[in-house]
Every structure is written in structure tokens, then in C-alpha cells.
Amino acid sequence: MVRQQRKFKPRARTSRPLNLDSIGARDSQKIQPPIEDGMFWRIQPPLATRLYEKSALGYRNEDGSIRLTASEVLFCHWHRHLPLPSETWLENELQKNPRLIYEAIIMDVGRNGGEMIVPTVHRPSNLQIAWGVRWHRDRNHLKDKYQASVTTATTHDELDWLALLEWCRKCIDFELDSELFVIDDELDVTMYKLDLIEPKGNLLSWEQLGEHHQDDFLNYWNKRTLTESGSYVRVNQPWQWDQIGIDHMSGRVLRHEEDTYVQHMITQEVESSSDSKLMHDLLSRGLLLRPGFKYGCRWRVYDGDLNNSHAPWLIQPRLEAATTWEGVCLSVRLAEGVHKQWVCAIYDTGNWNYLRIQRWSPGRNTSTE
Incomplete structure (x- = not known):
């Protein structure tokens, strides 16, 4: 059988090379590479000023310099022409942090379009509730509070539903959105927005x-x-x-x-x-429960007479929910393909909690509540 010719253009796959022609410090270079500073990398003004004030990159020290994480160094290398310190810098940093490639790609994708994602290691310890925070593209990070807490995962990471629930509760306490960036083995990133909902019906x-x-x-x-x-x-x-x-x-x-x-x-x-x-x-x-067999979940849940409306939710008890993000991705994708919301029911502290997970992209809120 001859394969039918595509009638659409496939999505472009991003690949970020390393510029090996500008490795290390050189007097002829206008921009010098960062200098190791403990677990961080230091950059001096005036470049430090531009990176911090315009792009919310790094943590500003009293002398005006900034310290960057390794993932921020890679972002600056790709987008701000920052040279790497040495030819083996990436390999050396990977030995310190085996998830560096994932974190750098997540930062690259998450900052696409002007969003500002900053690792929480730059913030006070009592505010470090996840890997990073995010300012919306139209906000000023020097004046405005960030809008979201950002956590990361790979598709094969084991899922701790209770820890995820606790993170969402903290986000609610801090009045933040809960955003999850999952990276797969193809280094493609899928973003999710998580929240706790109170489903109600009229029966x-x-x-x-x-x-x-x-x-x-x-x-x-x-x-x-x-x-x-x-x-x-x-x-x-x-x-x-x-x-x-x-x-x-x-x-x-x-x-x-x-x-x-x-x-x-x-x-x-x-x-x-x-x-x-x-x-x-x-x-x-006041809800109506019907079997969710056709949708890969325990129940499809209606807020009224099923003859008058579609089921807004697909609900799965925690004990039957996926144990890796690969499984959750399949569940959420199927739910949204039939215009429903996927919800995990979690019992904790004497109450049932309903954790909704939806796909999300910067600048677009997919909530249909």
C-alpha cells in the first residue's frame, strides 16, 4: 500500500546546538563566559544587568553581578550568545546534575514567547515549593509577584499523588497556578495545569x-x-x-x-x-456516575440528566490512577479528545479531593470550568 501524502506540515522539532567556536575566555570576545561560583556561575555587569532586569535570569548579588544555574547558562548560551566556560563544561555539569538536559530544555520551551521561568533556588527557602516559578510575559518581575509555581517531571518518573496534592494546596495558599512540565525521552515537553475542583450537580x-x-x-x-x-x-x-x-x-x-x-x-x-x-x-x-469503560477511567460523571448534557468529568480514584506521567498523559489526552476533564480523586485528611489535570500552553488557559 502506498502511503498517503501528508496534507499538513509536521510540527518542527527544536534542536539546540552548542557553539563550540566560542568556548572559554578570550580577550577578543565582547561577552565573556561565566565564572564558577560554588554551585552557580557568575556573570559581571553590564551583561549581568541586562540578563537580570530584562529577562529575569539569575540572582543579583550586591556587587551587581548575577549567579546562574547551569540550565540558565545553557539558555543564555542559546539565546544571549554567552560562551561556555570550557569544551567539557556540559559533561562536567551533567555529572553534578544528571537532569540538567531536561531542566535546560524545559526552561528553553517554557520561556518561549516571553514567559519568564526562574529556578526557585534563587528564592528564599520558605518559597521553594517546586523547581521554579513563572511570570507571565506581560508582567514585570521586578515589581509584580510571579503567577505560577512550576514543577518538572520525566515520563518515567514515579508519581506520588499525595505529594502532588500537597503541592497544589501550597500553590492555593500562595495564590499561584500549579504548572507541570513533563519531558519525554524524545526531549519533547508537554505542559499541564493542575488545580483542585469541587464538582457539583443538580440531581x-x-x-x-x-x-x-x-x-x-x-x-x-x-x-x-x-x-x-x-x-x-x-x-x-x-x-x-x-x-x-x-x-x-x-x-x-x-x-x-x-x-x-x-x-x-x-x-x-x-x-x-x-x-x-x-x-x-x-x-x-448531586452528580450522576456512569461507567467510564470507554474512556479508560472508573466513571464518567454528569452534573445533571445524562439525556440533557454530556459528562464534564472523567474521574479516576487514586488507587486506580496511573503511576507514571506517561500513563497520566494518555488519560488526559483521551479525556480532552472527547471534550472532558480528567480528574483524580484523592482521599486525604478526612476528605475527598478532586485534582484536575489539563494540558496547557503559555498564553493559553485550557480550563473549561
Whole structure:
């Protein structure tokens, strides 16, 4: 079969070379390479002034010089014609920090278009809640507070959902956006915005049903007929609890997890499980849960009657969520491909937390809330 000719132009893949013709200090060079200063690299004025004031690069010392991280040195080498100190500088720095290539590429991509990303190592220790911070392109870093906290990861890094939740909480306390830059083995960067949401719906929950309707439901449910994957309830009057069951065959068909939920949380015949507690929290918010099999998650979640609207959310319990960013990328990409938001449900400190992850690009907010 002959491959069909492309009708679109593929996205350009960025490759940053090293300028080996301007290595080391030379009297003939207008711009001199940085000088090692402990774990940093020092640059003297007037270049230091321009880099710091115009580009938010480095930390300014009292004498007007600035200190740069190795990733900032590479950024300046690529974009500000800064010579490298030696031919083996990159190899030497990689021995100190094996993630240097990732951090330099993330800074290069993240600063594209005028965004200002600064490693938090330049900031007070009590403000170092992640790898970096970001100012929007139209802000002045000398006058304005930064807008986002930036953390980084590779696709094969193991995911600590509780640590991610704690970072988002700190960002909320600092009134910052939570931004994640994930770099893959092809050195391509995908950016995500994370936030905590409170999904709400307009359906009546168990607690909102009148006592009469609650009694009717239990009378019907106690007469249910078990099926291979749940139960069937024959009803001869309108079903009042729309959150539970599917209308079919002149009755109501319940999934196994719905029967279990009723046993755990309504009749309390047995001790409740984590899944039932999560279902209870979501149903108490007026939401409708339907299986997420077609979307690679536990539930697709509606904020009203599924015949009147699409499901805004795909919700996955933490214990069933991906354990690497490669898996999360697949989940988020699939969700956004069908115009939904991917959410991880995390139980912590006595409450359910709903962590939303969306793809994001500088200058564009993908939130659809």
C-alpha cells in the first residue's frame, strides 16, 4: 500500500546546538563566559544587568553581578550568545546534575514567547515549593509577584499523588497556578495545569429525598432480583432516585457497585469500602456516575440528566490512577479528545479531593470550568 501524502506540515522539532567556536575566555570576545561560583556561575555587569532586569535570569548579588544555574547558562548560551566556560563544561555539569538536559530544555520551551521561568533556588527557602516559578510575559518581575509555581517531571518518573496534592494546596495558599512540565525521552515537553475542583450537580442525593421516597426505594430494592453483574428491580411507579440504576425493561437495572453502595452507605449492612465512600461523596454533590469503560477511567460523571448534557468529568480514584506521567498523559489526552476533564480523586485528611489535570500552553488557559 502506498502511503498517503501528508496534507499538513509536521510540527518542527527544536534542536539546540552548542557553539563550540566560542568556548572559554578570550580577550577578543565582547561577552565573556561565566565564572564558577560554588554551585552557580557568575556573570559581571553590564551583561549581568541586562540578563537580570530584562529577562529575569539569575540572582543579583550586591556587587551587581548575577549567579546562574547551569540550565540558565545553557539558555543564555542559546539565546544571549554567552560562551561556555570550557569544551567539557556540559559533561562536567551533567555529572553534578544528571537532569540538567531536561531542566535546560524545559526552561528553553517554557520561556518561549516571553514567559519568564526562574529556578526557585534563587528564592528564599520558605518559597521553594517546586523547581521554579513563572511570570507571565506581560508582567514585570521586578515589581509584580510571579503567577505560577512550576514543577518538572520525566515520563518515567514515579508519581506520588499525595505529594502532588500537597503541592497544589501550597500553590492555593500562595495564590499561584500549579504548572507541570513533563519531558519525554524524545526531549519533547508537554505542559499541564493542575488545580483542585469541587464538582457539583443538580440531581437529588439520598439525603435530599423525602422520607417517603427513601422508604419506597428500599422497599423496591429489597425485592430486587440478582443478575450476573448487579440486580434488576421491577417498578410500577416513577423511580424517584435518578442517581441510581438505569431505566430498562419496565424496571431499574443496577450495577454491582450500586448495590454494594446501598449495602455500605444506605442500609449499612456491612462496613463501607473506600469505593463506596467515594461514590457517596460524589452522589452527595448531586452528580450522576456512569461507567467510564470507554474512556479508560472508573466513571464518567454528569452534573445533571445524562439525556440533557454530556459528562464534564472523567474521574479516576487514586488507587486506580496511573503511576507514571506517561500513563497520566494518555488519560488526559483521551479525556480532552472527547471534550472532558480528567480528574483524580484523592482521599486525604478526612476528605475527598478532586485534582484536575489539563494540558496547557503559555498564553493559553485550557480550563473549561
